[in-house]
Amino acid sequence: MAQTTPETADWVSRLADDVIAEAERRAPGKPVVCASGLSPSGPIHLGNLREVMVPHLVADEVKRRGVPCVHLLSWDDYDRFRRVPAGVAGVDASWEEHIGRPLTSVPPPAGSPYGSWAEHFKAPLLAAMEAMGVEMRAISQTERYTAGTYRExxxxxxxxxxxxxxxxxxxxxxxxxxxxxxxxxxxxxxxxxxxxxxxxxxxxxxxxxxxxxxxxxxxxxxxxxxxxxxxxxxxxxxxxxxxxxxxxxxxxxxxxxxxxxxxxxxxxxxVDWPMRWAYEGVVFEPSGVDHHSPGSSWVVGGQLVSEIFGGKQPIGPMYAFVGISGMAKMSSSRGGVPIAADALEIMEAPLLRWLYARRRPNQSFKIAFDGEIQRTYDEWDALARKVADGSAQPADAAAYARAVATAAGPLPATPRPLPFRMLASVVDITTGDEEQTLRILREVDPAEPVASLDEARPRLDRAAHWVTTQVPAEQRTWVRQEPDVELLGSLGAEDREALRLLLEGLAEHWSLDGLTTLVYGVPKLRAGLTLDAKPTPELKVAQRGFFALLYRLLIGRETGPRLPTLLLAVGEQRVRRLLTLP
Incomplete structure (x- = not known):
């Protein structure tokens, strides 16, 4: 059996070591049982997803080592309907009459294709787990209790x-x-x-x-x-x-x-929770911070399972909160909280897996739906490059490996993972026009042009969804239809010369890397330096001024998408028309 070493172990490997050893002590030769428990009382948000992802990652590592393992997802759908959550579409105060009934006996929100409240909120998580490669055995507590499974x-x-x-x-x-x-x-x-x-x-x-x-x-x-x-x-x-x-x-x-x-x-x-630990023979189950205060269900359950039910409490860490960039702490009793399905509309499945794999369970973290999503993708792509060239730290490489594949095999990936921020800018500027998008992406790297938008999918689709749903209208990019004749006519000699140098170099530098060199290089040439000269503080000031001028002439404000991407998206002929002096 493969064992980890201090030099290569990440938190998942260390927990898997403990789980395998504990399972051998408790029930030698039997499959290892890892467990999660969720109540479909409302939207199952990204904080609740940690209840699934921690056992999944550990169970998957156990399976990678060739040890039989099952991950149980216990749906607490026989719990009572406690309150009517605010902000859930298709739900109003009339649902108060169902308070106290099992979640499987409460009607779903109006217009739902599902048969009950519980099934309505289970469905999107089940679909998200399938997309993320999470293998588990789902158990309905309604089915268990009403079938008399727990009668004894x-x-x-x-x-x-x-x-x-x-x-x-x-x-x-x-x-x-x-x-x-x-x-x-x-x-x-x-x-x-x-x-x-x-x-x-x-x-x-x-x-x-x-x-x-x-x-x-x-x-x-x-x-x-x-x-x-x-x-x-x-x-x-x-x-x-x-x-x-x-x-x-x-x-x-x-x-x-x-x-x-x-x-x-x-x-x-x-009493229910420790009874099920004994019944299922659960070896590993994490729990949230709400379970670890004195007198809470985890603490009391540990006493009841051993003193009453003759079993043992699972081993498992306490996990911390997951927040959303720009939002308060999530609560599933309130509507409008992002769920895994929402995240997967802007994130590729391996990226979302990575966010849970790279942090120890007791570390809180945030998931970005705002502009920070671009930085998240940048970090992910940088890690991919480090893994490819062998320079990634062992724990980082392990988290990456757990994100892109499971014991069952690799997850689907974008064949040509172009930078997310660039794709977002292109979609923003072209308003999603596929012909224009393909034209721009072909010009990103003329030596290896993108032949089809499918090469950039699903990342391209994730970027498009993010732009259309998360970027406020006032932050969208609108390229001028006509030159700003008044601004062009007011420019001094230095700005005129800078524009001339830019236009003169467009054809030669028309690629993403080439335009990057050019827009940063024009102020260097104006200062009498070469294109590859290292920037000085004075030069950085000149570059910022030049960039602001280009933004004003192209989109009417002083900031915007990265200029090389913007220029590619606008197109060489239109750039020349908007920047040519009258």
Whole structure:
């Protein structure tokens, strides 16, 4: 079995070492089980995606080593519908009547092709995971509970309810000691922000089934009312011998059912999670920061799985937040948060994988939807070049390898990955005209011209989508239709000479690299230097002034896309017409 060394290990390799060793201790010869859990209570945003990507990357590394491994994605779709999220298209206040019902029993937003609220929000993530090469086995908790899969575990938990309550009570005491009144206002706000940011991770309100009042017996099971379908129920009695369970609902319905037959309810979250660890034999599962405070489901679950269910808590790191450049922390209870499908409209799948692979789970990071996306692509392309020439650091090379391929094989890639910022500028200037776009891309490198736009796809399509959806109208580039005769006529001798030198060199330098040399070189020639002279501070000032002049003459403002790309996009003849002195 391949083992990593300190010189080559990245965080994924080190976790895979631990996971394989732990799996051998627990269940020698059996497949390694890695797990994720998500509640499709709303848009499953890019913070929730870390719940999937951390186990995926570790499971994929285990598979690369030839060790059998399965990645379980547990859909907590039998969780209650807690609130109506704001900003979700096709949803209004009428959905409040479904609060308390299972997510699979709530209708989807109006106009959705899916059969339920849960399926509506699962679908885009499942499609994104397929595009990203994430192999997993999906489990619907609705299907598990309603099929009676956990019947023995439920009956066992009910028999052991007093022992469970004793474990939970250790942490209820701690929670009382840390009442919000003892925190600073700033601390309370930070805690609330973090709780909101990780909704949808499976925390599900951190329900432990606490009794309604003093002297009331504790029950770790919550039935869904057979009359109204909601969980506004209170268990009033349970008989271990007959498994008869009595409950009343806030809707007024009351009944007695046999829990050995009844399948319309579930264990409360803090009991449900450790039960499933034992049932599935989970070896590795990460969890968000919301699970790691005293008394949280991860902490309590570790006690319950060992003391009650006879299993072991998975190993796994706590993962930090994922933010969006220019946006506040994400919450799946609010509409309008970017999901993986949104990111894949502007990022190639390997790039999005890389953002999760290059950072340790406990490191927070941001995903750029604004202008920083261009810098992200630049970093990605620079890393690709370093990997190709062998100069990349081992951990960086490992992250790159995990991004571009899985144990099953390589992910689709753009055959000719031209710079994203250049493609964005071209699409911006041509407003997506494919004939003009191809004309420009052919001229980028005349020695190896682009023969078809397909060579630049899917990156070209990602750039086009970013420009049309993320770049504000006032930042779009509009090339002048006619020369600015007034500005041209007002130029002094130095500016006139600079324009002459530029126009004189256009034909000879008409390629991306050539125009880069030319636009930076004209101020050098004006200063009596050669084109390859190193810039001085004075020269940099002259270059900035020359660039501003060209922008004003071409697009009517003093900044814009990179000038070499802009010139290529405008075309030689039109450049000459806009820059020729009257």
């Amino acid at each position: 575990q439920i009956l066992f938990a009910m028999r052991e309810r007093r022992r469970i309550d004793t474990v939970l009570d250790r942490y209820r005491t701690k929670a009382k000691q840390g009442q919000p009144g003892q925190q600073s206002q700033q601390g309370q706000q930070a805690d609330e922000a973090e709780r909101a940011a990780l909704e949808g991770s499976g925390a599900a309100g951190e329900d432990d089934g606490s009794a309604a009042g003093a002297g009331t017996e504790y029950y770790p099971y919550k039935p869904y009312c057979s009359a109204c379908g909601r969980d506004l129920t209170t268990v009033t009695a349970y008989d271990d011998d007959t498994t008869e369970l009595s409950y009343v609902c806030a809707c007024g319905h009351a009944e007695t059912v046999k829990l050995s037959e009844y399948t319309h309810g579930k264990l409360v979250w803090k």
